[in-house]
Amino acid sequence: MTEQSAPAAAVPSRFPAALKSAALSALVAFGLFSLIVGARTDQGPTGALIVFPRLDDLAWLAGVVFAGSFLRTLLFGDAPLQVSRHFPSGVKRIGARLSRFAAPALLGFALIAPLLFYSNRYYLDLSILVLTYVMLGWGLNIVVGLAGLLDLGYVAFYAVGAYSYALLAQNFGLSFWIGLPLAGILAAFWGVLLGFPVLRLRGDYLAIVTLAFGEIIRLVLINWQSFTGGPNGIASIPRPSFFGLPFTDDEGGFAHTFGLEFSPIHRIVFLFYVILALALLTNWVTIRLRRLPIGRAWEALREDEIACRSLGINTTNTKLTAFAIGAMFGGFAGAFFATRQGFISPESFVFMESALILAIVVLGGMGSQLGVAVAALVMIGAFELLREFAQYRMLVFGFAMVLIMVWRPRGLIGTRVPSIFLRKEKELPSSMVAEGRR
């Protein structure tokens, strides 16, 4: 205990231990990297595989592990790292005070962002992408964070929404504003369809069935070529119009009607506000639903299913509505994705997307609306910043997921606001909320 409270004084006495643990780590690292990094396979002149030794890279990696392990043990000892312990309490208090203004500040920033980035199309596209993930995160949060049903195939509903809108628009010429609700309804229908078989399942059985469902949808999209276009996807999906006014440079277009000079950025700005409105709608509906009996039933279900049933809550309907409403928002996001991209293919709806959305929900702190938004901003934003290191960015991304979970298993936002309270509203530590395992 004393060692942890006075890290500086204990540094010299830890020297032999640090040396030993560093040597062990380096040995393990050497074993791990020996073949995969130390020997590179490539096709030789005859076409058969041959190996090249790559010992310098191996030595580098083992050296880095040695130094890292040495410094870590020397400075922090053997105890598991806890980042929050190394922050002075003043910083924490200021952070807590600031976090109260975070939500309004973020919303205000989102509202004026298109004006700030008006001339920078890259940032606008990036913010649209971030908002899409915020919306998906909030949608999945209904299923995972509120109802506590672990869903590993959320991307299926995103895909259903995107393909529904694309096919409706192409085959029946429906506009975006008619296609959007229809895509949401169809996705909700698929949510109920998934909900039925999983009603009796618990925990990881539920996880694998949702994962299997997501894969089935993707495989059908790839293989049903006559209907979905197969791996080639669907191209030239109609762009959205400003409530009937297309974003074109001619009479009757958006720019002409309002007497503006035509600019392709108008459409991007419009898309930005559409996804912002959709995301805020998701958020608003979630907040309102939490105050309705159905929302309370979801949270009760998450905490204890047996207690729920003995109190007369219909768990079947509760689970199905959670799946349906979560899926509906996924469908909205999908329809938006289709109209923004103008092209969709099964490539966009792989399991990694589901994992990413789930990671956003969990990293943000399940059940916390602000946390999900912040996590989406951090994950997608950081991912884009790493674009220069294209080769390594997925690697860094994976490490970030592991590290955030190890340091903050409850997510970035560690407190929850209860839906109902006695007399005074106060924030709870998230450890008091059930874990969403059913």
Place this chain on the structure above:
Amino acid sequence: MEYFVQQLINGVALGSIYGLIAIGYTMVYGIIGMINFAHGDIFMVGAFVALITFLVLVAIGVTALPLALFLVLLVAMALTALYGWTVERIAYRPLRRSFRLAPLISAIGMSIILQNYVQIAQGARVKPLPPLITGGYTLFESNDFAVQLSNVQILIIWLTFTLMIAFSWMIAKTRLGRDMRACEQDARMASLVGVDTDRTISLTFVIGAALAAVAGMMYLLYYGVADFYIGFIAGVKAFTAAVLGGIGSLPGAMLGGLLIGLIETFWSAYFSVEYKDVAAFAVLIVVLIFLPTGILGRPEIEKV
């Protein structure tokens, strides 16, 4: 009839590979109750280690096939076990008493790390290996269709069954097996009566990874190719197999693996290759509707 027998043989060989990977999932699930999403990628690492070891052996002049195969098996099991141990140490042990979704996300992160690490270190191209074990037996022949049992299939089925017997013996009779069963029932109580739970859990990962390495080597011998992405597909299939058999049950994992292998092979043979995965997943969903804890899984008793 001949065609049917042939597909049966192919299905059992494929199912053996899935079964060996599924054991890793089911053991980890039984002991700490988490889905080890990185296990499929451990299998992929095993295939790569086997591939590289074989190439290195060829480069230094070890060409006697039985000796080379034995050495490849040993090195692949040892190094992949080290990967299993490291993954547990880095990503799961700090989250041992944490809430349930945290290790799942950390496992998905680990899976991304392993995939991209191998992709960066060895390139994204498919690595082909010429068939090492050739030949086989013609079981019987009629109507211009010969039922073949290749030597690779014999090796796969024989190795799987030997390992299964050794493994069941280990779980039933050894000290380690007893510790594992104790941890599975109640980790806290086991630690109170002197079982080193951390060590037992580590060894569970090590054994699971070693079995995945055997599966990886057999995959390489059977299909003759490996790339960094094989882990995801094989992992999802094996996990499906584990759940189908009843997660937490070792005979269930093997049975589930065989079933998934057979469903896939028969569906490709009689219906369509494109929808073979859809068939496997659909069977999983249908089985779970009627048996919510899998075929051999015990129903979870909830205390109120």
